[in-house]
Amino acid sequence: MGYMNLYTVSGSGRLRKSYNIEVADCDDVGSAPDISGKGIVNPVAAILSTAMLLQYSLNLPEEAKAVEEAVKRTIDKGVITGDIGGKASTKEVGDATAKELETILSRS
Numbered sequence: 154m155g156y157m158n159l160y161t162v163s164g165s166g167r168l169r170k171s172y173n174i175e176v177a178d179c180d181d182v183g184s185a186p187d188i189s190g191k192g193i194v195n196p197v198a199a200i201l202s203t204a205m206l207l208q209y210s211l212n213l214p215e216e217a218k219a220v221e222e223a224v225k226r227t228i229d230k231g232v233i234t235g236d237i238g239g240k241a242s243t244k245e246v247g248d249a250t251a252k253e254l255e256t257i258l259s260r261s
Contacts, residue, residue: 195246
């Protein structure tokens, strides 16, 4: 099967999380200790990693889709961190994504 990149949101390396299905190995594309604790870290890759966990480890595809949709809606509304041109903090992006997820799941 080879290497398959499942998640790439263009515009920032900090959004990209990839997964090697063949050997079940996650690849971290880098860390940024210089911005840790400042509230400016983009949480999208970590959130999408949760979707991957739901999909591939816990066999919960509908829940995984809900997480992915929540991220998409958050980004579409412009709630994004500075690394991709926004002004939102880590907490604001996380909170907005959680709110979108609540909305999605309440309609299910």
